[in-house]
Amino acid sequence: MKKRMALLIIMMIVLIIPAGLFGLISSEAGSHWLLRMVFLSLPAKVSVAKMEGRLLDRISLTTFHYQSDTETIAIDKFAFVWQPYGLLSGTLKIADVVVNGLNISVTDAKESQEKSNFDLTAELKLPVQIVIENFLLTDMQFHKGDFVQKLEKLQIALATEGDQIKIKALNVNAQPIAATAQGQMTLGKGFPFNLKLDWKVNTEQKGLWQGSTTIAGDINKLTFDNQLSSPFKVVLKGNLDDLQTKPRINTRADWSKVVWPITGAPPLLKSEQGTVELSGLLSDYKVTLNGQLTQQYLPEASLSFNGKGSQNALAIEKLEIKSKTGFFQINGNLSWQDLPAFDLTATGQNFNPAILLPEMPGNLNFSSHVKGKLDAKALQIDAEINRLSGQLRGKPVSANGKLVLNGDQLKVDALRINSGANKIAVNGTMGQEQAVLEVSIDAPALDELWPTLGGSLLGEGFMQGTWKNPAVKFQAKGKQLRFAEHRAGQLAINIDYSPDTKKTSRILFSASAIQSNGVQIDSVRIDGLGTLEQHNFKADIISDDGNLSTALTGNLKGFGSLAA
Structure with missing residues (x-):
């Protein structure tokens, strides 16, 4: 009798618990109370401004806020609609999220x-089995540090069939990206799947990019087929193998009718067709590229690249642009594991730099070498022009010399640049120890040196001493100077500065007929004379808008006095 009574009590408890739970979710008050209890049990602060409906079929939350030590989640509106009676037939059917x-x-x-x-x-x-007829997410923002990702819309309809998840429809809108997808995945057994996407990216700067992508595989291997249809055609196919051990890639891209720039003005560069192939381990791969190039200054040209790389380095065996008139070639090494570093050799024969700078047409023969490390604490660059000769914009040009920068140590070894009638020479060193750096400029036709320059400039000088506080002597005179929209009819500079506190230094700057961004000044003159302990400056500016004269006297230990 006692055993029967105990069994009866246990059965009553077993029945009462689900019955009580069913009673709670069947009413709005019970559903809201149950949700509040769940929120209180979470390791975070949770608040909801308004609850409507019941958990049995339809529930909605307004102004939901969740905050933990590492996460903050806020939702303006959340709605959940499901059909619990489907569980009796083994199906969890969710109508709306x-x-x-x-x-x-x-x-x-x-x-x-x-x-x-x-x-x-x-x-x-x-x-x-699970059926989700409609999952709709709108107006989402994700923040992590400075990273921000916005998602305007994500809509999914999916269902399970046996051990498979079938995505009937997926729509994503995260400007400038929009995509639709369909596919399926098997649960477990390596999670084999296949997915088909149609996508487009639309930006003002790069125009409309549109294509379709098919991906299939599992946790060990992937195959992909990407078809770009706009703004030009690219077919990218390949596979990834041994993803869990030593990932290996084998892929090829074929393009046709590529133009650059994509939008705006008539294209500067065209490629009728070409291919690029990548194969090998991700830690040891090979890249080859071959393509046709068409440009105003590149008749019947081709682009080719051969290289080998890893996840932190790339060896450039050959990067070459070749046409029937000449060639340009680069080879060397790049690395980026600790600090970005490079060691490159560039050669050219009858090369027209207008390929890269349309405003600088010419014909150059050159051989150069540059290596270095991009260290923010101590930038290292070693550049050498073994030879450069030819023509630029119809004028003869030549250059040679070497420049080495190692942190705050600069060495220029007989750098000479001759362009047309212009000559520039730099030689010497500057750093922590005593050194001398000499500069001379003889440029009677600056427009032959660079298109945005004009007038003439004659100057010479040197820096002597240490990098932080050198003695400087420099004299220069210019006539009809022009730099872009800035102009000066006459220019004179005379600097004689000494870091010795007992020696007198002088600075003279004068310019006339100045024009800059619509501002016109008749003349400017600045005179400075004295030592670091006692010096004075005078400045006079004359223009149609008025005249200004100032005088400043003082020393490094005081503020001095100013008169105008």
Whole structure:
């Protein structure tokens, strides 16, 4: 009798719990109370401004806010509609999940290094089949540090069939990207899947890019086929193997009728067709490229590239632009594991630089070498022009010399640049120790040196001493000077500066007929004379808008006095 009574009590408890739970979710008050209890149990602060409906069929939340130590989640409106009676036939049917105004903010936190014991190759079975008729997410923002990602719309309809998830429809709108997709995935057993996407990217600067992508595979291998249809045609096919051990890639891209720039003015560069291939381990791969090039200054040209690389380095065996008139070639090494570093050799024969700078047509023969490291603490560059000769814009040009920069140590070894009638020479060193750097400029026709320059400039001088506080002597005179929209009819500079506190230094600057961005000044003159302990400056400016004269006297230990 006692055993029967105990069994009866247990059965009553078993029945009362689901009955009580059913009673709670069947009413609005019970549903709201149950949700509040769940929110209170979470390791975060949770608040909801308004709840409507019941958990049995339809529930909505307004102004939901969740905040933990590392995450903040805010939702303007959330709605969930489902049909619980479908569970009796083994199907969880969700009619609607609508999320509007989702804002997620994540602070940087150390990720757990614990290794998962989940077996990706094991069979995975669902206790019930799942149908989601409509999942709609609108107006989402994700913040992590300075990174911000916006998503205007994400809509999904999916269902499970046995051990497969079938995506019936997927729509994404995250400007400037929009995409639709369909596909399926098997749960477990390596998660084999296939996915077909149609996508487009539309920006003002780069125009409309449109194409379709098919991806298939599992956790060990992938195959992909990408077809770009606009703004030109590119077919990219390939596969990735051994993803869990030593990833290996084998891919090829074929293009046709490529133009640059893509939008705006008539294209400067065209490529009727070409191919690029990438194969090997991600830690040891080979790249080859071959393509046709057409440009105003490149008759019947071709572009080719051969290289080998890893995840932190690239060896350029050959990068060459070749036409029937000449060639340009680069080879060397690039690396970026610790600091970006490079060691490159460039050669050219009958090369027209207008290929890269349309305003500088010419014919050059050259051989040069540059290497260095891009270290923010101590930039290192070693550049040498072994030879450069030919013509630029119809004028003879030649150059040679060497420049070495190592942190705050600069060495220029007989750098000579001759362009037309212009001559520039730099030689010497400057750094922590005593040194001399000499400069001379003899440029009677600056427009032959660079298109945006004009007039003439004659000057020479030197820097002597240490980099931080050198003695400087420099004299220069210019006539009808022009730099872009800036002009000066006459220019004179005379600098004689000494870091010795007992020696007198002088600075003289004068210019006339000055024009800059619509401003006109008749003349400017600045005179400075004295030592670091006692000096004075005078400045006179004359223009149609008025005249200004100032005088300043003082020393480094005081503020001095100013008269106008």
